[in-house]
Amino acid sequence: MSLKDTLFTEAEQKALFDHTFLARERLEEQYASLPHQSETAAFGMWVFLATEVMFFGTLFLSVGAYWCLAPEVIERASLELNWIIGGINTLVLLVSSLMMVLAIHSAQINRQSDVYRYLLLTAGLGVCFLCFKALEYYIDYRENLIPGFKFDEAEWVSRGVDASQIGYVKIFLFLYWTMTGFHALHVTIGIVAVLVMAVLTRRGHFSAEYYSPLDVTGLYWHFVDVVWIFLFPALYLLGTHRL
Amino acid sequence: MTTATLLPPAPQPAEPPAERSNYLNVSYGVVSWLLTKDHKRIAILYLISVTVMFLLGGVAISIVRLHLMTPQGALVSADTYNRLFTMHGVIMVFFFLVPVAPAVLGNFCLPLMIGAKDLAFPRINLLSWYLYVIGGAWTLWAMLTEGVDTGWTFYAPYSSQATHYNVVPTLIGLVLAGFSSLFTGLNFIVSTHWLRAPGLTWFRLPIFVWAMYGTSFISLLAVPVLAMALILLMLERLLHIGIFDPALGGDPLLFQHLFWFYSHPAVYIMILPGMGIVSEVIPCFARKALFGYTFVAFSSLAIAFLSFLVWAHHMFVAGITLYAALIFSCLSFLVAVPSAIKVFNWTATLYKGSIAFETPMLFCLGFVALFTAGGLTGLFLATLGVDIHVHDTYFVIAHFHFIMVGGMVMAYMGGLHFWWPKMTGRMYSQWWSRLAALIIFVGFFLTFLPQFIVGYNGMPRRYYQYVPEFQVWNVLSSAGASILAVGYVLPLAYLIYSLRYGPRTGNNPWGATGLEWQTASPPPRDNFDVTPTVVRGPYEYDTGKAQNEP
Numbered sequence: 120m121s122l123k124d125t126l127f128t129e130a131e132q133k134a135l136f137d138h139t140f141l142a143r144e145r146l147e148e149q150y151a152s153l154p155h156q157s158e159t160a161a162f163g164m165w166v167f168l169a170t171e172v173m174f175f176g177t178l179f180l181s182v183g184a185y186w187c188l189a190p191e192v193i194e195r196a197s198l199e200l201n202w203i204i205g206g207i208n209t210l211v212l213l214v215s216s217l218m219m220v221l222a223i224h225s226a227q228i229n230r231q232s233d234v235y236r237y238l239l240l241t242a243g244l245g246v247c248f249l250c251f252k253a254l255e256y257y258i259d260y261r262e263n264l265i266p267g268f269k270f271d272e273a274e275w276v277s278r279g280v281d282a283s284q285i286g287y288v289k290i291f292l293f294l295y296w297t298m299t300g301f302h303a304l305h306v307t308i309g310i311v312a313v314l315v316m317a318v319l320t321r322r323g324h325f326s327a328e329y330y331s332p333l334d335v336t337g338l339y340w341h342f343v344d345v346v347w348i349f350l351f352p353a354l355y356l357l358g359t360h361r362l
Numbered sequence: 363m364t365t366a367t368l369l370p371p372a373p374q375p376a377e378p379p380a381e382r383s384n385y386l387n388v389s390y391g392v393v394s395w396l397l398t399k400d401h402k403r404i405a406i407l408y409l410i411s412v413t414v415m416f417l418l419g420g421v422a423i424s425i426v427r428l429h430l431m432t433p434q435g436a437l438v439s440a441d442t443y444n445r446l447f448t449m450h451g452v453i454m455v456f457f458f459l460v461p462v463a464p465a466v467l468g469n470f471c472l473p474l475m476i477g478a479k480d481l482a483f484p485r486i487n488l489l490s491w492y493l494y495v496i497g498g499a500w501t502l503w504a505m506l507t508e509g510v511d512t513g514w515t516f517y518a519p520y521s522s523q524a525t526h527y528n529v530v531p532t533l534i535g536l537v538l539a540g541f542s543s544l545f546t547g548l549n550f551i552v553s554t555h556w557l558r559a560p561g562l563t564w565f566r567l568p569i570f571v572w573a574m575y576g577t578s579f580i581s582l583l584a585v586p587v588l589a590m591a592l593i594l595l596m597l598e599r600l601l602h603i604g605i606f607d608p609a610l611g612g613d614p615l616l617f618q619h620l621f622w623f624y625s626h627p628a629v630y631i632m633i634l635p636g637m638g639i640v641s642e643v644i645p646c647f648a649r650k651a652l653f654g655y656t657f658v659a660f661s662s663l664a665i666a667f668l669s670f671l672v673w674a675h676h677m678f679v680a681g682i683t684l685y686a687a688l689i690f691s692c693l694s695f696l697v698a699v700p701s702a703i704k705v706f707n708w709t710a711t712l713y714k715g716s717i718a719f720e721t722p723m724l725f726c727l728g729f730v731a732l733f734t735a736g737g738l739t740g741l742f743l744a745t746l747g748v749d750i751h752v753h754d755t756y757f758v759i760a761h762f763h764f765i766m767v768g769g770m771v772m773a774y775m776g777g778l779h780f781w782w783p784k785m786t787g788r789m790y791s792q793w794w795s796r797l798a799a800l801i802i803f804v805g806f807f808l809t810f811l812p813q814f815i816v817g818y819n820g821m822p823r824r825y826y827q828y829v830p831e832f833q834v835w836n837v838l839s840s841a842g843a844s845i846l847a848v849g850y851v852l853p854l855a856y857l858i859y860s861l862r863y864g865p866r867t868g869n870n871p872w873g874a875t876g877l878e879w880q881t882a883s884p885p886p887r888d889n890f891d892v893t894p895t896v897v898r899g900p901y902e903y904d905t906g907k908a909q910n911e912p
Contacts, residue, residue: 147484148479148480148888149473149478149479149480149481149482149484149557150557155556158556159482159552159555159556159557162552162555162556163482163483163548163552166548166551166552166582167548169582169583170544170548170582170583170585170586171586173582173583173584173585173586173587174586174587174589174590176586176587177586177587177590177591177594177620178590180620181594181605181616184613184616185613188613266601266603267601267602267603268601284611285611286604286610286611286612287611289603289604289610289611290603290604290605290611290612293597293601293603293605294605297593297594297597
């Protein structure tokens with residue numbers, strides 16, 4: 120017996136397959152039933168997220184490595200980041216994750232108009248996050264925090280960083296841009312996915328029996344949220360104990 | 363069953379194969395191939411693309427070998443020499459060895475072996491091929507226009523500041539190719555978990571599937587790290603911010619850590635599928651069940667796991683601490699344990715078997731011999747003191763070519779010859795294919811055995827000139843390479859010839875017991891007319907119940 124057969128009885132599989140016209144349309148040929156297809160899709164997303172952990176993990180490792188090499192300088196550099204906007208964005212993303220959960224819950228109890236509304240809210244909060252992020256990037260630009268593009272070494276020397284250590288400041292800021300940049304890219308992809316799901320919901324694509332794409336999009340959205348939860352302290356709060 | 367009954371393959375009069383609908387004749391035209399979601403067609407697309415890449419990588423190294431015939435190296439300039447060996451390394455590692463077995467043989471066989479109609483995500487499977495082709499074309503363009511001279515390892519700071527060639531475009535191509543193997547791995551893991559046929563428990567899976575599972579596990583966890591390391595390198599090069607470059611305050615060791623965190627496990631991405639293929643072929647042609655199935659299955663996972671704990675053995679002389687080096691040295695020795703388990707089990711499988719020396723078997727026996735030699739020399743390199751002596755010499759080159767070429771390419775050829783009748787429904791010439799196996803084996807030994815000797819005597823790798831004492835060994839090696847080249851061109855000829863003129867085979871020309879042999883050759887679009895129910899293990903050869911036994 121394979122796993123799918125132990126999880127779903129034959130009657131369950133048959134009931135789904137026979138009674139939902141929708142189901143017949145959504146089922147791909149390599150699957151035995153819709154629950155089988157949904158479980159596989161969710162598993163696939165979990166595996167993909169494991170690779171994403173490694174992707175961001177490399178950057179976290181780099182921050183950690185340089186933090187160990189030059190803790191004072193890195194923490195001093197971290198203090199220049201805008202932790203207030205970063206904090207607001209943390210809240211925004213957490214609330215957006217709640218909206219995503221509510222969307223999936225509404226799908227489970229088959230209230231399609233609520234699904235639509237919550238998905239729009241999720242995407243809206245995502246856009247809100249990006250706007251705050253853009254504002255923060257603009258402030259960083261004004262404050263000469265872009266190494267290799269707009270960066271003032273003399274300013275950092277006047278802040279008490281030794282001239283020979285400026286390299287670490289640059290590396291930290293470089294990692295800050297790379298990490299938040301990749302995260303923002305993930306948020307953008309997430310927003311597009313959520314909007315596509317909203318359109319599909321509007322067209323009556325999902326039902327209480329089948330909402331697998333919603334589920335998978337939700338997993339992805341939560342992951343993007345969780346990355347930020349780790350990213351925020353690792354970049355913004357690194358030096359706050361020195362305040 | 364004896365050798366004589368295997369050949370010539372008996373045509374099956376009951377079902378005229380020409381009229382049967384299969385994945386090849388179900389639709390025609392370029393578009394039907396380029397937009398296919400069929401794992402079998404995607405495997406064929408991959409087969410064509412990796413073969414092209416293999417030939418290009420081979421041409422690059424042929425010029426290098428010709429150049430090394432004389433100590434002064436009269437053929438190409440030092441600069442061109444650097445770009446040629448880099449091209450060889452980059453193409454062979456990232457565009458041949460890593461994708462070859464999963465993307466060609468795995469794509470074709472894995473769904474058949476688990477009794478599924480397709481992989482879990484066919485569209486992602488097609489996407490992975492497109493990523494491979496775009497990445498490959500892009501990298502080729504970068505390497506053929508200006509070239510890259512960093513070697514396939516792209517060590518910083520050389521790759522970040524010192525070289526002026528096309529590093530960034532090459533890296534973009536590599537990242538794309540990386541995601542292609544990541545998506546293949548994702549598909550394999552999900553399919554193995556969720557799409558097995560009824561009755562196909564984990565311990566009834568063929569070892570090839572276990573090997574693919576281990577390979578996929580490595581791809582999934584290691585590729586993202588490489589991708590990010592290469593992206594950081596690109597940004598460093600473009601923006602001149604030294605995350606890896608010591609002149610700018612960065613740490614070059616960090617790049618080596620990140621690079622080898624991918625690239626050492628990638629070595630097992632390259633060899634594990636080969637071990638899987640051998641575990642299929644040897645029981646079939648020894649007519650015996652695989653000895654110690656559970657041990658072989660778990661040793662694949664053990665290798666996948668250990669592969670993540672040994673990366674710093676590439677950096678013994680790069681400035682890591684002695685204690686770190688000691689620990690990585692010990693962990694590297696551990697890899698020998700699951701590898702040896704496999705070799706012993708293959709040998710035990712052969713013991714008292716009724717062995718038939720068909721072409722796939724010849725290749726796989728070659729694999730066992732060469733892999734063992736390559737693995738044993740690996741222990742030399744894992745030993746701290748010896749490694750300091752032979753580090754960055756031809757000894758290292760010879761060691762990993764024994765594993766990669768002697769091991770993986772032999773196993774891949776074995777697998778290709780084993781499943782060729784299943785893929786095409788036609789049989790190739792036995793005489794020519796056995797000759798090719800022999801030529802490759804001899805050519806391989808002649809090419810790489812001298813390299814152990816010059817390497818041990820101190821000839822450094824990647825130099826375009828050498829002291830005259832080494833000339834005789836280098837000439838031998840180049841002569842061997844030309845024999846090897848003949849060996850690789852031969853299969854190209856007789857396999858293509860067999861597509862049109864080869865005799866049609868039955869569904870199961872080798873009398874093998876795997877699930878993939880129970881469907882037609884070539885398989886129908888949906889793989890099986892009726893989803894099979896599995897009631898036994900994969901290697902029940904000794905029970906006398908092999909399918910389609912004449």
